[in-house]
Amino acid sequence: MLLDEPTNNLDLNAIAWLEENLKRHEGTMVIISHDRHFLNAVCTHILDLDFNTLREFSGNYDDWYIASTLIAKQKEAERNKKLKEKEELERFIARFSANASKARQATSRQKQLDKLDIQSIEVSSRRDPSIVFKPQRTIGNEALECSQISKSYGDLVVLKNVSLKIAPKDKIALIGPNGVGKSTLCKILVEELAPDSGSVKWGATVLRGYFPQDVSESIQGEESLYQWLFNFNKKIESGEVRNALGRMLFSGAEQEKSINALSGGEKHRMVLSKLMLEKGNFLVLDEPTNHLDLEAIIALGEALYKFEGALICVSHDRELISAYANRIIELVPSNKGAKVIDFRGSYEEYLASKGT
Numbered sequence: 001m002l003l004d005e006p007t008n009n010l011d012l013n014a015i016a017w018l019e020e021n022l023k024r025h026e027g028t029m030v031i032i033s034h035d036r037h038f039l040n041a042v043c044t045h046i047l048d049l050d051f052n053t054l055r056e057f058s059g060n061y062d063d064w065y066i067a068s069t070l071i072a073k074q075k076e077a078e079r080n081k082k083l084k085e086k087e088e089l090e091r092f093i094a095r096f097s098a099n100a101s102k103a104r105q106a107t108s109r110q111k112q113l114d115k116l117d118i119q120s121i122e123v124s125s126r127r128d129p130s131i132v133f134k135p136q137r138t139i140g141n142e143a144l145e146c147s148q149i150s151k152s153y154g155d156l157v158v159l160k161n162v163s164l165k166i167a168p169k170d171k172i173a174l175i176g177p178n179g180v181g182k183s184t185l186c187k188i189l190v191e192e193l194a195p196d197s198g199s200v201k202w203g204a205t206v207l208r209g210y211f212p213q214d215v216s217e218s219i220q221g222e223e224s225l226y227q228w229l230f231n232f233n234k235k236i237e238s239g240e241v242r243n244a245l246g247r248m249l250f251s252g253a254e255q256e257k258s259i260n261a262l263s264g265g266e267k268h269r270m271v272l273s274k275l276m277l278e279k280g281n282f283l284v285l286d287e288p289t290n291h292l293d294l295e296a297i298i299a300l301g302e303a304l305y306k307f308e309g310a311l312i313c314v315s316h317d318r319e320l321i322s323a324y325a326n327r328i329i330e331l332v333p334s335n336k337g338a339k340v341i342d343f344r345g346s347y348e349e350y351l352a353s354k355g356t
């Protein structure tokens with residue numbers, strides 16, 4: 001079987017089901033995926049495509065990560081050694097090539113230098129984005145309280161009397177199957193969508209950052225990436241804008257590209273750049289990992305772990321959830337409006353509490 005990103009848009013239960021069935025499958029499979037938990041559960045070998053060549057590793061994703069990090073370190077050390085050697089040879093040549101008695105030695109060093117092949121030691125073509133969410137200020141006592149929220153689309157009751165109180169240090173994973181109402185809840189919380197009834201009350205010291213599930217609406221225009229970001233806040237320095245773009249691996253030339261020309265993954269990286277610049281202390285992220293590659297997902301997990309504010313993040317990536325969440329809110333489908341399970345603890349503790 002050849003499976004190209006089979007977990008995209010699947011919810012946690014569906015991914016767990018797929019993992020179990022693929023593990024039991026007897027045949028050979030080649031799978032492309034950015035889901036570390038899934039790769040670890042299913043794969044016995046990793047093919048690493050870097051510099052246009054494939055290298056094979058035995059083991060799952062974690063094994064590959066350890067082995068490849070080690071190889072990268074060795075290569076780096078080898079490269080540094082050669083660079084030092086090069087420096088010494090160059091110094092010698094510069095000093096003695098004009099000196100008749102040493103000219104022969106200088107020539108032989110020049111030959112040595114010509115033979116030094118530093119270019120061929122490539123560490124990796126992968127580049128890790130660096131994501132840092134630094135709040136402008138800390139949240140006071142109150143972060144967010146919503147009470148008795150209800151929302152229907154025609155006859156479809158999505159939310160019924162949902163009440164939540166969120167504290168300044170809560171890092172919430174909002175989970176649940178496709179179509180249960182996670183995005184609807186996020187939109188109501190950030191006041192993009194009005195509930196049919198109920199209230200949303202934000203603390204006075206909260207600065208919100210919002211990552212919508214569908215970013216295509218919010219990212220449009222003819223202007224360059226740089227200009228687009230700058231337009232949100234003309235008070236920030238241009239260096240800071242360039243820095244935020246650079247952190248998401250947009251090079252100087254790319255920063256001049258038009259917003260309309262961006263791919264799905266690039267648009268998601270843009271929203272992350274914007275969130276970094278906004279310096280919010282309460283993040284609402286609706287499936288931010290869609291279209292992101294593994295390096296970016298790992299960087300996002302670290303950023304959310306280190307973030308010193310409150311956050312709600314919708315995601316189906318178990319490793320990501322494990323990286324940051326200290327509270328799990330699961331929406332369970334019901335025709336009278338989603339049932340809310342509110343659990344304080346990590347995702348592993350939540351699974352253990354359910355006996356799964």
Ligand SMILES: Nc1ncnc2c1ncn2[C@@H]1O[C@H](COP(=O)(O)OP(=O)(O)O)[C@@H](O)[C@H]1O
Nearest residue numbers: 153156158176177178179180181182183184185
């Ligand atoms: N604008 C809309 N009009 C009608 N139905 C909608 C609209 N937005 C969402 N829905 C429906 O409401 C339900 C919840 O959607 P959503 O909040 O996007 O779920 P989730 O984010 O959990 O996948 C789904 O059945 C979806 O089809």
Ligand SMILES: [Mg+2]
Nearest residue numbers: 182183184213
């Ligand atoms: Mg959604």
